[in-house]
Amino acid sequence: MFNRFIIILLSVFVFSLNAYAGTDGKLDLSKKEQPKKIKDCFEKLNRATFSFNQGLDKAIIKPIAKGYRNLPDPIQKGTKNAVTNLSNLITIPNNILQGDVKLAVINTGRLVVNTTVGLLGTIDVANKMGFPKYVKEDYGQTLGAWGVGPGCYVVLPVLGPSTLRDTAGSFANVMGGDPWYNASVHGNNEFLSEGLYITSKAISGVDFRADNLESFDNLEENSIDFYASVRSLYLQDRENKIDNNQRGNVEVIYKNEEDWEEIDSN
């Protein structure tokens, strides 16, 4: 009960900060056509947390990710499929909240097929059956799609880059928005537990890190300000996901041309 109170309190705090940030003209992203400028309000703290995370990554996460990468391919693939399958449980309600009922139905079909025929999601049978490519959605994206601005950029301990909006979105998962969390933590089920939930999230993180071992190293080696590079890439990625940018939709992806138009090197 007390934990729930803390979570609600934190969420309210985060939302209120976000609303406050929204009063700044630059952060009012309800005007979707405006270029999205995001303030790094807590830069000093963020940089300190970033350094802490880098230390943690070098000491623990990266070595685990390297070990994971050495596992036989079928095990890696099966693990990736299983955690991706679980993410449908967050994607489906967000498809509905974003008004995309058709996609919610497709993803529900994908979840059912992969969980049953695909042996608890370890085999992506739906993909083989020709289901459309899976695109993850989360509550932060839904808030963004509803016109809520990102608020300040934040770096969370262990979890990494986020914004106040996306952090608030993550709280929705533990406040009833993630059926996998509800079943694991509150389900009174002998097969599921809080430990299993945390393990599944940790595996998902390790899988992501293992996918990006070389690209992270390369980025770090070739950046003159690694913190700023990661911030930029995170924010670009979130913008793209919120706009649901599709390949071929160039008028959406390349909408802010002013910066390029005035460059004339000839």
Place this chain on the structure above:
Amino acid sequence: MKKILIILLLFNLKFGHVFSIEPEIFVQSTVNRASQVLSKDISKEDKINELKSIAKETVDIRGIGFYTLGSARKNLDNDQKLKYFILFEKYFLKSFSSRLSEYTNPKIEVQGKEVLNKNYTIVKSLLISTSERPEVKIDWRVYTKNPDSPLIRDLIIEGLSLARTQKEEFASILNSNDGNIDSLFKILEEFSEN
């Protein structure tokens, strides 16, 4: 005399037409050249040097340098601009070639193009997957103001613009140093020397 002038004009138009290069062909040929270098059995240092010369021919390093500096470029005097471009070119070539040199024999297929306006065309391509990594979508921002000599201005990898990332990185350094361009120069120098 008039006839000769018309013939000359037509010849010129024909000449110009023949030598204008389609952006997607330009990108595919650039990629093929880079790919050949990367698959060669030569040292990493030699690969980097060859990639640098390809980049000098095909990338608008000066244009990217301008873009990367953002609005700060408007405050530079001519000497500072000159110094910036020398440092930026070194930084860019080192960063670009060392990023690429990690790949061995990458296969990139050009899939199409979208003309944004008379100055820019986006060429779409796909880095074919291997057993170690999934396929990667790469868009190329090609500067087509001079159609005879298109130049690459940005790579957008899975929707993430390298030029924008670089621009925000530079802006962060300038912000942390009260807009002092000399601090940026120092960091660029250090990066290129290491």
